[in-house]
Structures are given as C-alpha cells and as structure tokens.
Amino acid sequence: MKLLGIAGTVIGAKTSIVVQSVLDEVKKTAPEIEVELLDLREHRMSLCDGRDPATYTDDTKKVIDKVSSADFYLIGTPIFQGSMTGALKNLFDHIQPQVLRHKVMGFVANGGTYQHYLVIENQLKPIAGFFRAYVAPGSVYVHADHFNSQNEISDEDVLRRINELARELVHMQKALKPAGETISHNR
Template sequence: MKLLGISGTITGSKTKIVVEKVLEEVKKNYPEVEVELLDLKQFDVQFCDGRNPSEYTGDTKKVIELVSSADFYIIGTPIFQGSITGALKNLFDLVPPTDFRNKVMGFIATGGTYQHYLVIENQLKPIASYFRAYVAPGFVYAHNNHFSPQNELVDKEVLERISALSEEVVFMQKTLKSTNKEPLLQ
C-alpha cells in the first residue's frame, strides 16, 4: 500500500509541515505502508490544457504518474482567498478522475482565519465526491497560531488530530483493500 502525501502549494511551508507530520505518524505506526511526499513546490507542473494526460511530459508527467500510482492520499492545501490553491486545483484537473476512484483521501488545510476550515467541507469533500473517492471523516486544520515562530506545530489538539487522521486513512484503506476483492464500480 502506497500513501501519497500531497503538499498542494508552490508557496509557504506550513502545509508541507502538517502533511509531513501525518506521514511520519503513518511511518511510525504502520511500517508496512509505503509513504511518499509530493511537494508541488519541487516540480514545474504545466497548466492543464485539456489534452490527454498521457501526452504531458517532464515534471507534469512525473506528477501525474506519482498521483495515479498511489493507493491512498493525504492532501493538504493552504487556504488563499477562501479557497484551495490554484496549484492543487490544477493537479486535480491534470489527473484522470478515474485514478482517484475508490481510493481514500484525508484532508489538511492551513490558514490565517479560524473559519477557513470550512473549505475542507465546502470544496475538498465535494471534489472527492466527484472523483468517487472515500473521505476520512476527520481532517486537520492548522491556523497560523498553531505554529511556533520557527514554524513548528505546537498546538496539542492539532497534533492529536494529526494522529487521528493518520489512523483513519490507514484503517479505511486496509479495510477497503481486505473486503473488496472485486473492483468497485468503474
């Protein structure tokens, strides 16, 4: 089983920090799960222009293949102007929707107001529904105040939610994998 953590931004560092924390929890508690981080900041991804995903080259092709080959996901985004990043939306546009089908997604968001957590409910979960993905019931929202001046997560409740999310996505993935011998609706 391969868990892909996605830091869905090309700016800032807080989202990546939270995604990495979830991946660390999974590695610590489930060493049999392969974990990998996709930090969009490290790739030069083209804008989706409607062509077949197999026709992209370079970093864009690598990113599409990395996302498509994962079994389940931790997807993180900062919230800008009350929405997910353009970089994450572009990634969702590049990857064929069927590559997310019947896979588990756990969500993380970071932001500067306490109301921005609603983006998970109002934007990310509907996108996952469109993909026919399974969504972990919990999520992690980290406000700027949850970090130290050195960008370390210091809020105890956020750290507890990170641990809970890591457990939920692995439990869901293992359960789906063990009970679904036949592929679900394609």
C-alpha cells in the same frame, strides 16, 4: 500499500509541514505502509489544457504518474482567498477521475483565519465525491498560530488530530483494500 501525501501549493512551507506530520504518524502507526510526500513546490506543472500528458515538457506527466500509482492519499492545501490553491486545482484537473475512484483520501489545510477550516468541508470533500473517493471522516485544519517560531506545529490539540487522521487513513485503507486486492477502474 502506498500513501501519497500531496502538499498542494507552490509557496510556503506550512502545508508540507502539516502533510509530513500526518505521514510521519502513519509510519508510526503502520510501518509497513510506504509513504511519500509530493510537494508541488518541487515540480513545474503546466496548466491543464486537455492534451496528452506525454506531450508536456515539464514535470506534469511525472506528477500525474506519481498520483496515479498511489493507493491512497493525504491532500493538503493552504487556504487563499477562501479557497484551495490554484496549483492543487490544476493537479486535480490533470487527474482522470477513474484514477481516484474508490481510493481513500484524507485532507489537511492551513490558513490565517479560523473560519477557513470550512474549505475542507465545502470544497475538498465535494471534489472527493466527484472522484467517487472514500473520505476519512476527520480532517486537520492548522491556523498560523498553531506553529511556533521554528515553524513546528506546537498546539497539542492539532497534534492529537494529526494522530487521529493518520489512524483513520490507515484503518480505512486496510478495511477497504485488504492486501493484494485491486478494484477495476472500468466501472
């Protein structure tokens, strides 16, 4: 079973720190689960224009294949202008809906105002609904104040929520997809 953590931004480190923190907790909770971080800062992707992914000359096809091969997801984004990043939206545009159908998703976000946590509820969860994915009930929003001067998450409540989200993801994945079970994407 493979959990893919997606840091959906091309700038800044905080999003990948939060995503990696959840992945680390998953490894503590369920060491048998393979975890991987897909950090969009490390990949060049073309804007989605509807063409065959094999024709892109950058990392686009490789990223699509990585997303398609995962069993479940942790998706993170910083909040800019009250919304997810264009890089994350572009990634969603590249993914065929049937790839994410009936797969478990969890969400984390970070930003500079305390109200931006609503982006998870009002934008990210509806996208998961479009894909007909299963969504972990909890999520984690991390404000810039929750990081210390070494860019580490230092807020105990945030660390507790990271642990809870990791446990929810594992629990949902194991309950919905017992080992060896697959669901056809032809529905």
